[in-house]
Amino acid sequence: MLEVSGLGGLIILALDIWAIVSIISSGTTTGKKVLWTLLVLLLPVLGFIIWLVAGPRSRSSMA
Template structure:
């Protein structure tokens, strides 16, 4: 059970870092970027889900 929890936490950490990098690369304003990053950092799983559904998209 401990292995599953650790693996799940590692996956969430990697996805959060990926989301933060995408927020930084997005065309959103500075204030919006700061708010999105704070949401992802303070609420890692919930923030990630909200960002995936409604967050700014990166410049491609």
């Protein structure tokens, strides 16, 4: 059971890092970037889901 929870934690960590990189590379204002990053850092699973649904999009997907 420990291996499964450790693997789940690594997956959440990887998804949160991906979300933070996408937030930083988005074209939104600095204040919004800080708020989104704090949300993802403070609430890793819920923050990621909220960002995935309503977060800022990266510059490459807006083109």
